[in-house]
Amino acid sequence: MPFWLLGVLLALAAFGLGIMWRENLSLWPPWWLALLPLAGSIGAFWLALRLTRHAYVLLSPVGVEIFPFFKPSDNFQLVTWGSIAEAEVSSDQRWLTLTLAGYEDVKIILTLEPVDPRSRCLLIQAVTGVLDRRGGQKPADSGGS
Numbered sequence: 001m002p003f004w005l006l007g008v009l010l011a012l013a014a015f016g017l018g019i020m021w022r023e024n025l026s027l028w029p030p031w032w033l034a035l036l037p038l039a040g041s042i043g044a045f046w047l048a049l050r051l052t053r054h055a056y057v058l059l060s061p062v063g064v065e066i067f068p069f070f071k072p073s074d075n076f077q078l079v080t081w082g083s084i085a086e087a088e089v090s091s092d093q094r095w096l097t098l099t100l101a102g103y104e105d106v107k108i109i110l111t112l113e114p115v116d117p118r119s120r121c122l123l124i125q126a127v128t129g130v131l132d133r134r135g136g137q138k139p140a141d142s143g144g145s
Contacts, residue, residue, distance in 0.1 A: 003048035010041035
């Protein structure tokens with residue numbers, strides 16, 4: 001979230017410098033000065049998008065770490081491998097459903113849209129490998145493919 005905010009602030013600074021140049025104030029900055037915060041804004045948006053795609057779902061030795069987009073430090077959730085009974089992946093590989101052990105009706109449904117399509121297969125294989133090694137079930141494919 002801080003990089004998204006930084007991108008917005010830098011874009012507004014570039015916009016403000018552009019308005020100052022256009023109004024021909026007595027001490028107006030050169031037009032190219034607005035390109036500096038604009039370049040920083042583009043970089044901050046690119047970095048925020050990249051970090052969002054790569055840090056949404058992390059697999060660790062402890063379990064699946066889920067970072068929500070808003071307030072990740074407050075809403076972070078760790079689902080340990082021991083608490084996952086079953087993992088199910090949709091046929092188009094866009095949804096991952098984790099069923100909690102001991103609770104048939106308690107499921108965590110995660111969208112895999114932020115994850116790069118090339119990385120989705122690796123994520124599914126990693127979840128499959130951990131559940132197989134643990135003796136759990138393989139991620140089921142909820143649609144026919």
